[in-house]
Amino acid sequence: LSETKSDQRCGPLAGLKVLDLTIMAAGPWAASLLGQLGADVIKVEPPAGDGTRWVHPYQHGLGTNYLAMNVNKRSVTLDLRREDDRDYMLSLVDEADVFIQNFSGGVADRLGVGYETLARRNAGLVYCSISGFGSPPPLDKAKAADYIIQAFSGFAWGNGTPADEFEQFRFTGFIDLATAMVAVQSVVAALLERRNTGLGMHLDVPMLEAALELQFVRVSQAAAGVLSEVPAGSDGDLVYPDGAYQTLDRPVFITVRTDDEWRRFCEAIESPELLHDDSLSRNEQRVNNRAEIRRVIEPILGSRPSMWWLRCLRRQQICVAVSQNSDAFNRHEQVIANSMIGRLESEWGSVEVGGLPWRFSDTEVFLHAPPRPGSSERVRFHG
Amino acid sequence: MGDLLASVLTGMRIVEWCSGIAGPLAGRRLRDFGATVTRLELPDEQDWLQAAGACLSPSVDSVVFEALNAGKQCVSMGTDWRNNKDLENELSSADIVITDKTREQVDAAGLRLLRSDVEAGVSPVIWVSVTPHGPRGPWARMPGSELTVEASTGYMGYIGIEPGASRLGNYVGEIGTGIFATQAALAAIYAKAERSAGGQWIDVSVMQSLLSMASIQVAAHADPDDFLGPRIRGEFYPPQRGWRCSDGQITFAFGGAVGKSGRPGWVNFVQEIGAGWMLEDERFDEFGLDTTGLGIRVEETREAYEDAFSSYTCDELVRLIREYGGSAARFQTLPEALNHPQVHKLGLVHDAANTGASVTRIPGIRVLGRPPQSDCAREGMTGKEGIEHD
Numbered sequence: 001l002s003e004t005k006s007d008q009r010c011g012p013l014a015g016l017k018v019l020d021l022t023i024m025a026a027g028p029w030a031a032s033l034l035g036q037l038g039a040d041v042i043k044v045e046p047p048a049g050d051g052t053r054w055v056h057p058y059q060h061g062l063g064t065n066y067l068a069m070n071v072n073k074r075s076v077t078l079d080l081r082r083e084d085d086r087d088y089m090l091s092l093v094d095e096a097d098v099f100i101q102n103f104s105g106g107v108a109d110r111l112g113v114g115y116e117t118l119a120r121r122n123a124g125l126v127y128c129s130i131s132g133f134g135s136p137p138p139l140d141k142a143k144a145a146d147y148i149i150q151a152f153s154g155f156a157w158g159n160g161t162p163a164d165e166f167e168q169f170r171f172t173g174f175i176d177l178a179t180a181m182v183a184v185q186s187v188v189a190a191l192l193e194r195r196n197t198g199l200g201m202h203l204d205v206p207m208l209e210a211a212l213e214l215q216f217v218r219v220s221q222a223a224a225g226v227l228s229e230v231p232a233g234s235d236g237d238l239v240y241p242d243g244a245y246q247t248l249d250r251p252v253f254i255t256v257r258t259d260d261e262w263r264r265f266c267e268a269i270e271s272p273e274l275l276h277d278d279s280l281s282r283n284e285q286r287v288n289n290r291a292e293i294r295r296v297i298e299p300i301l302g303s304r305p306s307m308w309w310l311r312c313l314r315r316q317q318i319c320v321a322v323s324q325n326s327d328a329f330n331r332h333e334q335v336i337a338n339s340m341i342g343r344l345e346s347e348w349g350s351v352e353v354g355g356l357p358w359r360f361s362d363t364e365v366f367l368h369a370p371p372r373p374g375s376s377e378r379v380r381f382h383g
Numbered sequence: 384m385g386d387l388l389a390s391v392l393t394g395m396r397i398v399e400w401c402s403g404i405a406g407p408l409a410g411r412r413l414r415d416f417g418a419t420v421t422r423l424e425l426p427d428e429q430d431w432l433q434a435a436g437a438c439l440s441p442s443v444d445s446v447v448f449e450a451l452n453a454g455k456q457c458v459s460m461g462t463d464w465r466n467n468k469d470l471e472n473e474l475s476s477a478d479i480v481i482t483d484k485t486r487e488q489v490d491a492a493g494l495r496l497l498r499s500d501v502e503a504g505v506s507p508v509i510w511v512s513v514t515p516h517g518p519r520g521p522w523a524r525m526p527g528s529e530l531t532v533e534a535s536t537g538y539m540g541y542i543g544i545e546p547g548a549s550r551l552g553n554y555v556g557e558i559g560t561g562i563f564a565t566q567a568a569l570a571a572i573y574a575k576a577e578r579s580a581g582g583q584w585i586d587v588s589v590m591q592s593l594l595s596m597a598s599i600q601v602a603a604h605a606d607p608d609d610f611l612g613p614r615i616r617g618e619f620y621p622p623q624r625g626w627r628c629s630d631g632q633i634t635f636a637f638g639g640a641v642g643k644s645g646r647p648g649w650v651n652f653v654q655e656i657g658a659g660w661m662l663e664d665e666r667f668d669e670f671g672l673d674t675t676g677l678g679i680r681v682e683e684t685r686e687a688y689e690d691a692f693s694s695y696t697c698d699e700l701v702r703l704i705r706e707y708g709g710s711a712a713r714f715q716t717l718p719e720a721l722n723h724p725q726v727h728k729l730g731l732v733h734d735a736a737n738t739g740a741s742v743t744r745i746p747g748i749r750v751l752g753r754p755p756q757s758d759c760a761r762e763g764m765t766g767k768e769g770i771e772h773d
Contacts, residue, residue, distance in 0.1 A: 012567075012574035025599065037570050056612030057603050065614060068602035115752050123754035132710075135751055136728035143710035147676050151625060151634045154717030158552020159542055166624050166632060166714040169551060170617035171541040172677060173599045178555075179747075181562045181596075186747040188569040189416055192391045195576055202752035209731050209746035213562070215553050216408065218717050219732060219743055220450035226437035227718065234530075234550045238435035238447065242530055244539075244547035251547030253539075255528030257431035283434045319515075319528040323546035326537025326597070326618070327604050337520030340594045341601060352605035354598030357591055358567040362504040362583035363574050 011038020035072030134206035408561030
C-alpha cells in the first residue's frame with residue numbers, strides 16, 4: 001500500500017508552484033491533488049488553524065480530516081493582518097503559478113489577497129476562488145457545506161427508496177471533494193491557456209456546479225424532459241437488470257448492460273423462459289418492465305447464496321458484486337494490487353488516505369505525508 | 384466576464400475508443416475545451432449507452448448518450464479493420480486516446496507495438512485508459528458497473544438503512560472517473576508542452592476514483608483515537624432527511640455556535656422563532672454542532688427543532704438561519720434546482736429543451752477577472768510556443 005518518495009519533482013505538474021489559502025475540504029483537496037500531480041504546494045494557515053485539525057476522529061491527536069486533505073504539501077501559519085506576514089506571503093505570490101482561496105465573500109479583499117491586488121503583482125497568476133454557490137447574487141454570500149449543497153442541488157433527491165422524499169449521502173465531504181476535482185480540471189486548463197497568452201485569470205469554482213456535474217446523467221434527462229421517477233431504491237433506470245437482489249444470505253448487486261449480456265444472464269440463472277421472452281430481449285423493453293423482471297428473478301436469486309451467483313455471473317462476464325465493508329475492502333487483493341489506498345508513515349502513525357486517482361507511465365506520481373500544522377518556518381518554493 | 388477556456392485545446396485531436404459514461408465524459412469535456420473528438424465505432428462493438436434509458440424518439444440514441452457525444456465526429460471501422468490498420472492509424476495519429484480497453488484487449492486488437500511504445504514514452508500519444516477495477520489484480524479483467532463498483536467500495540453503507548435497499552441516485556463513480564481522466568489528460572498535455580515530454584500511458588479506474596473520493600472516510604477509519612463524528616460513524620446512522628417545516632424539509636448548521644454558551648447567532652435564531660425554551664435544554668449545549676447538519680446527535684433533538692419549525696415555511700427558515708449567521712437550504716428536486724435563479728446566473732445548464740444534447744458547460748470555468756493587458760506577461764511566458772502541436 002505504501003507509496004512514498006522523497007523526490008518532490010515528479011509528476012506532470014512538477015515545477016509548478018501553488019499557494020493554498022484554504023481550509024476544510026474542497027480547497028485543501030484541490031491543492032493536494034495539484035501536489036499529487038507534482039506541484040510544489042505551500043499551505044498558508046491562519047493563526048486559528050484549519051478547523052479540520054479538531055474535527056473528530058483524531059489520530060494521535062490530529063483530526064484525520066486534516067491528514068487526508070493535506071497530503072503532498074508544506075505548511076506555514078501566518079497572520080495576514082500583520083504586515084510582515086503579509087509581505088512574506090506576497091513574496092510567495094510573486095513566485096506562484098496558482099493561488100487557491102475559499103474565504104467567505106469579501107474577506108480575501110479585506111486581507112489584501114483579492115485577485116486584483118495579486119494580479120497587479122503577478123499577471124500570470126491563476127487565481128482560483130472556491131465557494132458554495134458561486135460569485136453571482138443572490139447567494140454569493142450564503143454559507144455552504146457538503147450537506148447544504150446536497151439538499152439545494154437536487155443531489156439528495158435521487159437517493160433512497162421509493163417511499164423517501166429526500167435522503168442525504170452520509171459520506172461527509174463528498175461534494176467538497178468533487179468540487180476539488182472540478183477545480184483542478186479548471187486550473188490545469190487555465191495553465192494551458194496561460195502558456196499561449198502569458199496571462200493568468202480568476203476562476204470561480206462553486207460547489208453547486210460540482211454537485212450538478214455529479215448529476216450529469218440526470219441533468220441531461222431533465223433538460224430533455226425525460227427525467228425518470230426517483231428515488232427508485234436500488235434500481236437504475238438506464239439499463240436493466242441493474243439493482244440489488246436478495247439471495248439466500250445477502251443482496252447481490254447485478255448490472256446487465258447489453259442484450260447479449262441479458263442472454264448470458266438468463267443462461268446463468270437457468271431461466272429459459274426469460275431468455276425466450278421476446279418482450280424482454282431489448283434493453284428498452286427491460287427498463288420499461290423493471291418491476292416484472294424483479295418479480296421473476298428475485299425468487300430465482302433468492303434460492304441460492306451470494307457466492308453461487310458471484311461465481312455463475314462472473315463466469316458469464318456479467319457485472320456482479322456484494323456490498324463490502326469499506327474497512328475490510330481496503331485490504332482486498334484488488335485494492336492492494338493497484339495501490340488504491342495510500343499508506344503514509346508520519347508522526348501521527350501510519351496514515352491511510354485514498355490512493356492516487358491517476359497513474360502516469362512517464363511522469364510518475366507519488367503520495368507524501370501531510371505537514372505538521374502550525375509551523376512558523378518561512379518556507380520558500382523549490383527551485 | 385464570460386466563460387472561456389473554450390479554445391485551450393484548439394487543434395488537438397482526441398480519439399475515443401470507448402463506451403459508457405466515464406471515457407465519453409472526458410472526451411466531451413476535452414471537446415468543450417476546444418479539441419476535435421473522433422469516436423471510433425467497430426463493427427463487433429456496441430456502446431451500451433446508446434440504448435440506455437430514455438430516448439426522445441424510438442429511432443435515436445438515448446438522451447444521455449446524446450448529451451455525452453453530441454458534437455463528436457464518428458468514424459466506423461470496416462469489417463476488415465484488423466487487416467488494413469485503420470484502427471492503428473486512427474489511434475497513432477491522435478494527440479490523446481481515451482479507451483476503456485484493457486492492455487490485453489488493446490494487444491488482442493493487434494496494437495501491442497503501439498501500446499508498448501506509448502507506455503515507454505516513445506510514441507507521442509497520450510493514452511488514457513479507463514477501466515472499472517484498475518489494470519492489475521484479480522478483478523482487472525472483470526466487468527464492473529457503477530452499481531457494482533459502488534457496492535464493492537463500501538459506498539452502499541452510507542445510503543439507506545440496509546445495504547441493498549437503495550443506491551446513490553447519481554453515477555458518481557463514472558462521472559468522477561471522467562473528471563479524473565480529463566484532469567490527467569490536461570496535466571499530460573501540460574507536461575508535454577512544459578518539459579518537451581513525450582506521450583504516456585495513464586490509468587484511471589472507477590474503483591480507484593471512488594476510493595480516492597472516499598479519502599476522508601479512509602483516513603478516519605485507519606487508526607482513530609476515538610469513535611466520534613460522522614466521518615467514522617456515518618455508516619451506522621439512520622437515513623438523514625433534514626428537518627420538516629410547514630411545506631417541506633431543510634438542512635442547516637450554525638458552525639460551532641449551537642447552545643446557549645455558543646456565539647449569539649443560534650441563540651438569537653431560536654428566540655426569533657419562539658423557541659427560547661431550547662436555551663434551557665442542556666442537550667443543545669452539550670451536543671452543540673452535532674445536533675445539526677449530518678451531526679451524530681440529530682435524532683436526539685430532531686423533535687424539538689421540528690416542533691419549532693412547524694409554523695414556518697422552508698424559505699422563511701432558510702432566510703432566518705442565514706440572517707443569523709448559519710447555513711441552510713431547502714431540499715429541492717433536481718428540476719427545482721435547475722430552475723433556481725442561482726443556477727440560471729451561473730449559466731451552467733443551457734436551454735436545450737427537446738434536443739437532449741449539449742446541456743451543460745464545463746463546471747468551474749467562469750472567469751471572473753483577467754489581468755490588464757498593460758501589466759504584460761510574466762517573464763518567460765510570452766510565447767506562442769507551448770501547447771501547439773504537430
